[in-house]
Amino acid sequence: MSDSSTSPLRAGYVLSIGMQKGGVSKTTNACHLAVALGEAGRRVLLWDVDENYGATKVFQIPPDAFFTTMSILTGDSTAEEAVLSFDDRELDVELPQNVDVIPSSRALQGVDRALSAKDKFYNPNDCLSPAVEELKALGRYDYIIIDTGPQASPTTRSAYMVSDYFVLSLVPEKLAVDSLPDALEDIANARRPGRNPDLHLLGLILSCMDRRVTLAKRYEDAITERFRQANQEPVKFKTTIGRAAAIDRAAHRGQTLLQAEPAHKVSDQYRKLAREVEQRILAHRATLTKSEQRPALAPLPAAAQGVTANA
Numbered sequence: 443m444s445d446s447s448t449s450p451l452r453a454g455y456v457l458s459i460g461m462q463k464g465g466v467s468k469t470t471n472a473c474h475l476a477v478a479l480g481e482a483g484r485r486v487l488l489w490d491v492d493e494n495y496g497a498t499k500v501f502q503i504p505p506d507a508f509f510t511t512m513s514i515l516t517g518d519s520t521a522e523e524a525v526l527s528f529d530d531r532e533l534d535v536e537l538p539q540n541v542d543v544i545p546s547s548r549a550l551q552g553v554d555r556a557l558s559a560k561d562k563f564y565n566p567n568d569c570l571s572p573a574v575e576e577l578k579a580l581g582r583y584d585y586i587i588i589d590t591g592p593q594a595s596p597t598t599r600s601a602y603m604v605s606d607y608f609v610l611s612l613v614p615e616k617l618a619v620d621s622l623p624d625a626l627e628d629i630a631n632a633r634r635p636g637r638n639p640d641l642h643l644l645g646l647i648l649s650c651m652d653r654r655v656t657l658a659k660r661y662e663d664a665i666t667e668r669f670r671q672a673n674q675e676p677v678k679f680k681t682t683i684g685r686a687a688a689i690d691r692a693a694h695r696g697q698t699l700l701q702a703e704p705a706h707k708v709s710d711q712y713r714k715l716a717r718e719v720e721q722r723i724l725a726h727r728a729t730l731t732k733s734e735q736r737p738a739l740a741p742l743p744a745a746a747q748g749v750t751a752n753a
């Protein structure tokens with residue numbers, strides 16, 4: 443397989459995963475999607491901007507040992523310095539193939555106070571922007587995947603402003619499904635003029651699905667039918683992620699399911715989801731005018747062409 447990491451400039455599409463509701467698989471989806479895209483040959487940066495640092499915990503990265511999102515925001519490090527690279531042999535943490543990580547930490551809770559003390563014109567909605575510009579300019583990543591927290595924290599709000607794509611995360615439970623209209627409104631607000639009009643809702647991942655539960659199946663059907671994009675396609679990705687206790691077991695080993703149990707049904711679902719994500723991005727890029735185009739995704743090495751093939 444040719445070395446895809448030496449391409450001169452990668453697209454650096456910023457894709458945030460969010461939903462302002464706790465425990466709806468945001469972190470699990472962000473980590474597994476990053477790993478599935480990495481497996482397929484994409485170079486991915488997984489960026490944890492949650493003060494509860496879920497993605498950092500999944501890979502058992504000790505937050506006190508490294509620069510974190512908070513270090514970047516306070517200027518203690520550049521974004522590049524805070525990147526933990528999967529191919530850094532000296533790193534005492536095992537990261538998945540092609541997936542670099544910027545960890546987070548509890549200290550992020552104090553970001554508002556720290557930044558407003560430093561700069562009286564501090565705008566929380568913009569706190570991630572300089573780092574995103576820096577990371578895109580590196581030209582190193584096909585995707586920068588941001589895992590947001592459940593609160594409307596400065597980093598969550600800023601994620602709406604800096605993202606090209608937003609992916610919603612949901613589980614088939616009443617309280618989660620009830621929060622979907624608010625989540626769609628948050629995206630509509632973020633798209634207002636002067637904010638981030640180019641933000642594109644890429645899709646919704648329905649996860650933790652147990653089809654033996656009739657109510658869960660009913661939620662799946664209702665979400666598919668009711669929430670549609672402008673072209674009438676369902677917002678929900680076709681691939682639904684099943685419930686798998688093996689996900690938690692893998693996290694105990696500092697891994698995603700794709701690494702721990704590559705043949706697991708749910709690992710395959712994440713690979714399928716990664717293909718859908720890429721297909722939707724390619725379809726969206728095709729609708730943009732020339733002046734709106736940024737670098738396109740690099741062609742994949744032949745061995746990994748599957749990522750753009752039909753699911």
Ligand SMILES: Nc1ncnc2c1ncn2[C@@H]1O[C@H](COP(=O)(O)OP(=O)(O)OP(=O)(O)O)[C@@H](O)[C@H]1O
Binds near residue numbers: 590687
């Ligand atoms: N498909 C799944 N099958 C089984 N367990 C899952 C699945 N997806 C997520 N979980 C588990 O559900 C719990 C919550 O998931 P996760 O941390 O990804 O949610 P979250 O939305 O990021 O939460 P928070 O809002 O606290 O950041 C975790 O223990 C995770 O391991």
Ligand SMILES: [Mg+2]
Binds near residue numbers: 468469497
């Ligand atoms: Mg989380």
